[in-house]
Amino acid sequence: MQTNPEVGDSIVAAGIRTNYHDQGKGPAVLLIHGSGPGVTAWANWRLTIPALSPHFRVVAPDMVGFGETQRPEGHRYSMQSWLAHLLGLLDALDIERAHVVGNSFGGALALALAIHAPQRVGKLVLMGSAGVSFPITEGLDAVWGYEPSIDTMRGLLDIFAFDRTRVTDELAKLRYEASIRPGYQEAFSQMFPAPRQRWVDALASPETAIRSLAHDTLIVHGRDDRVIPLDASLRLHRLIDRSQLHVFGQCGHWTQIEHAARFNRLVIDHFSEPNA
Numbered sequence: 185m186q187t188n189p190e191v192g193d194s195i196v197a198a199g200i201r202t203n204y205h206d207q208g209k210g211p212a213v214l215l216i217h218g219s220g221p222g223v224t225a226w227a228n229w230r231l232t233i234p235a236l237s238p239h240f241r242v243v244a245p246d247m248v249g250f251g252e253t254q255r256p257e258g259h260r261y262s263m264q265s266w267l268a269h270l271l272g273l274l275d276a277l278d279i280e281r282a283h284v285v286g287n288s289f290g291g292a293l294a295l296a297l298a299i300h301a302p303q304r305v306g307k308l309v310l311m312g313s314a315g316v317s318f319p320i321t322e323g324l325d326a327v328w329g330y331e332p333s334i335d336t337m338r339g340l341l342d343i344f345a346f347d348r349t350r351v352t353d354e355l356a357k358l359r360y361e362a363s364i365r366p367g368y369q370e371a372f373s374q375m376f377p378a379p380r381q382r383w384v385d386a387l388a389s390p391e392t393a394i395r396s397l398a399h400d401t402l403i404v405h406g407r408d409d410r411v412i413p414l415d416a417s418l419r420l421h422r423l424i425d426r427s428q429l430h431v432f433g434q435c436g437h438w439t440q441i442e443h444a445a446r447f448n449r450l451v452i453d454h455f456s457e458p459n460a
Contacts, residue, residue: 190226190362191252197245198272203252204245205229208237211306212282213455215244216270216290218312218437220340221330221372222363224251228287232440235448240455243282245273247293249371261375263386266293267300274304283455285309287440288412292387295420299393308401309451312412312437316419317388320381323410323437328376328383332369334360346408346436394423401427402454404447406435 192205205225213236217228225244226233236242246253248269249261259265270293274282283306286294291313298305323343330336338356345351363369376383401424405417414431421429430450432443440447 189230190224190246192226192244195273195276197276198268200248200256200269200272201254202245202248202269202273202276204243204273205233206241206243206277207233208239208241210240211455212279213240213242214270214274214279214282214284214294215242216284216286216293217244217247217250218287219250219289219375220327220344220359221332221337222359222361222365222368224362226251227359227362228290229440231444232285232448232451235444236452239452240283243273243277243279245270247290249375255367255371261371263293263296267296270297271301271304280304281306283307283309285311285451286313287311288437289314289387291315292389295389295394295397298397298399299389302397302399305399307455308397308399309404309454310401310417310420311404311439311447312406312409313403313417313420314384314387314412315389316391316394316416316423317385318413318416320384321411321413324384324412325380327411328380329378330363330372332360332364337363343410344437345442346406346434346438347442350438350442391423394420395425397424398426399424400454400459402450403427403429404439404450405429405431406437406439406442407431407433408435409437411437 292315
């Protein structure tokens with residue numbers, strides 16, 4: 185009997201055996217996780233999926249290179265390959281159009297998906313999102329430069345969370361153990377090697393393309409985020425005409441965890457409102 189909650193359903197998407205969670209009925213909502221070491225869709229969205237699934241069909245995949253999804257030998261991790269994986273997943277699940285929520289790295293993918301396949305995306309939520317260029321923060325450089333140890337993982341969790349009481353030794357141990365599962369660190373170390381400013385830039389969409397977006401967009405950011413600077417979301421808000429920005433005080437990079445109830449209510453309301 186399967187006891188690991190991070191393991192969901194399995195399907196081949198763009199030729200890649202993909203682990204994903206699929207709960208609820210109604211309009212489809214695609215959740216795209218961030219890029220921390222040992223991250224999975226379930227770790228990222230465990231408080232979001234049960235809140236959204238009474239209202240929507242919620243699909244949360246482990247992106248290629250992360251979690252329980254297959255890591256094809258010789259795979260080249262890039263914006264193009266991640267976009268192909270997302271579109272392949274929507275096709276495999278026969279989802280013509282989905283609202284999309286992207287966190288951090290996942291926000292950059294969500295933004296790029298809306299630009300490259302606008303007909304496949306309903307409304308957008310960008311949370312602590314990359315997707316514009318900015319000078320890499322010490323926090324993000326530390327996340328992408330992770331070398332496995334419990335102490336290092338504890339230090340990263342301190343960077344992610346504003347409320348340090350959420351960063352327990354048990355959580356650090358769990359995330360460390362996740363980061364050293366077979367193949368995890370090998371794939372992770374290939375994605376964002378130093379110098380890492382180039383990967384911030386590689387995840388950025390052209391500002392002219394961002395400005396052309398017609399999707400209703402909710403932008404959410406923690407005021408005290410040490411991984412992705414608040415200025416990135418301020419710029420996205422200026423660029424996207426049909427956007428609203430919600431900034432949480434006393435909040436780091438984990439809005440969906442540190443302020444779960446309020447975040448979930450914002451998302452549900454955003455996706456439930458008729459188009460303006």
